[in-house]
Amino acid sequence: MADIVQTAVRNNLLRLMTPATFSAISTHLDVVDLPRAFELSEPHEEAEYAYFPETGIASIVARSPQGQHAEIGIFGRDGMTPAAVVLDAGSDPFSIFMQVQGDGFRISTALLKSLLDQDADLKNLLGRYVQALSVQGAFTSLSNAVHHIDERLARWILMCHDRTDGDEISLTHEFLSIMLAVRRPSVTTALHVLEGRKLIYSERGMVIVRDRPALEEFAADAYGESEREYFRLLGPYS
């Protein structure tokens, strides 16, 4: 692909690369569309491409043998996939797919791997991202264990809002119920709670953030820790 100017890029990891690393990697980046439900990586399969989203949101979902599932993390312009490339692990047991459509860059995993082997700065940068991601997963786990549905929903909306440009996030209740690992009607009522408190507007296929500070206050104990850790490791991404 032609010239990509680093300062015009929105993906935070690409932005944080040293100029030398960026120019090495950018010649191999392809621009790609990332439509909703697009699979970035499938469980137990070695991914052909690594993706660095510019916009949109991707979801990382773990599935049990009997088909139960729960989201363990999300990323957008703050991240990349697959983490397994960074750790030389080949594959991971998760589904990773787009949940809010967007666009971004891709690069063959083989190429990225060889760049990682030659470039300690890059390995270090992506290593820090892997840590941030796994911390996010850990706090998702905590939240699944101890927080009520409406708080978890608030947390989740905030995390999407962080990775979105406006205040509108296009999502169905069905989708949210999968992410939070609850029944679909539970999402409906939880959304009503947030709406009743004037924190959001809820429309067909769409959640609109109305009062972000109040939403953060509502999510309170559920939101913030993993964001602080990301900031410490990689700075702001919005």
Next chain:
Amino acid sequence: MADIVQTAVRNNLLRLMTPATFSAISTHLDVVDLPRAFELSEPHEEAEYAYFPETGIASIVARSPQGQHAEIGIFGRDGMTPAAVVLDAGSDPFSIFMQVQGDGFRISTALLKSLLDQDADLKNLLGRYVQALSVQGAFTSLSNAVHHIDERLARWILMCHDRTDGDEISLTHEFLSIMLAVRRPSVTTALHVLEGRKLIYSERGMVIVRDRPALEEFAADAYGESEREYFRLLGPYS
């Protein structure tokens, strides 16, 4: 410390190091006792030492601002801490402490870090471990979200049993309740369920595995995925 023979070591990561790496690292390993409740690393603090347990079990716990907590993973002779050293992240936001007493080796993190920088094989090995650990965390998250207490308890006993020599695991209900992020009396009744099905014996301060295959069957959907991933990446550890 004097000579440590690699084949006599029980920690799986130490065993899997190349002979060259092992001889480089082993001269810096100190033998340490790991009593119950010993803190291997504190949240947001850069650890002074890295630990490779030989026996015993350590717990990784995330804590929310308001003091809620949940375990996100455990390790014993299958692992090491802190993962942050491998990822060059400095610290992580978790408490890591011994839960079943044991012993192991320690090395200064500074030294381990410099070894990692010079030794791609070592970085690769520990990178795969970090992946295994974060997959374990992901499935803990899934389990917190979708499984009942008695299944989660069964899973947890199995994970401890994997890292223990006999069938006896010394643990109080109080402790288990923290790990599973449930009330202490819920642990008591869940243990009664497992005992009633003749899967375990439960004594004061002790859980004894009685019928492991049946326990695995009972845990069914909750147990196995992360173990398979560890095996793929690092082989057997028991």
Next chain:
DNA sequence: ACCCCTTTGTCTGATACCGTACCGAGGGTC
């Protein structure tokens, strides 16, 4: 022997969430 502290067992009522079912509303297509 006694005391005391830790650990475990049990009870009561409350509640958050589930499974399932059904219906209505929005919005595209012909």
Next chain:
DNA sequence: GACCCTCGGTACGGTATCAGACAAAGGGGT
């Protein structure tokens, strides 16, 4: 306009788990 499919709202009974309190049992120290 008529149709259909997706999506959202609501209702009902059932239950896993919670919150909190209290009592009994194990076991070490003096």
